[in-house]
Amino acid sequence: MSIINCPECRSPVSDKSKICPHCGFAIGEASEEDLQRAARIRRLKQQQRLNMTLYLAMICFIAGFLALYYGRQNPGSPLEWVGYIGLTIGGLGYLAVRVLTLAAKRR
Numbered sequence: 001m002s003i004i005n006c007p008e009c010r011s012p013v014s015d016k017s018k019i020c021p022h023c024g025f026a027i028g029e030a031s032e033e034d035l036q037r038a039a040r041i042r043r044l045k046q047q048q049r050l051n052m053t054l055y056l057a058m059i060c061f062i063a064g065f066l067a068l069y070y071g072r073q074n075p076g077s078p079l080e081w082v083g084y085i086g087l088t089i090g091g092l093g094y095l096a097v098r099v100l101t102l103a104a105k106r107r
């Protein structure tokens, strides 16, 4: 008996089990076509998650920019800090998504 990765959810599963205990994918009956379809769907879902994270990061960045724009009129105000935090989270989130997107394409 050995451990394989479920084609659908990538969780470790025994190669003897017919059904993935994590997502219910029928491993035993999966044809090559099923496996390819599962891999394609998994890539699409991953891309959707990355896109969603990218939108959130951009919203964070824009909100941070606006907060900073208005917060700078009162230096040291909470709004100014919200601006810095928003810009930081948005910028780092954007970079993280870019790196993860490149890593996903290379696989």
Ligand SMILES: [Zn+2]
Pocket: 006, 007, 008, 009, 010, 011, 020, 021, 022, 023, 024, 025
């Ligand atoms: Zn699974």
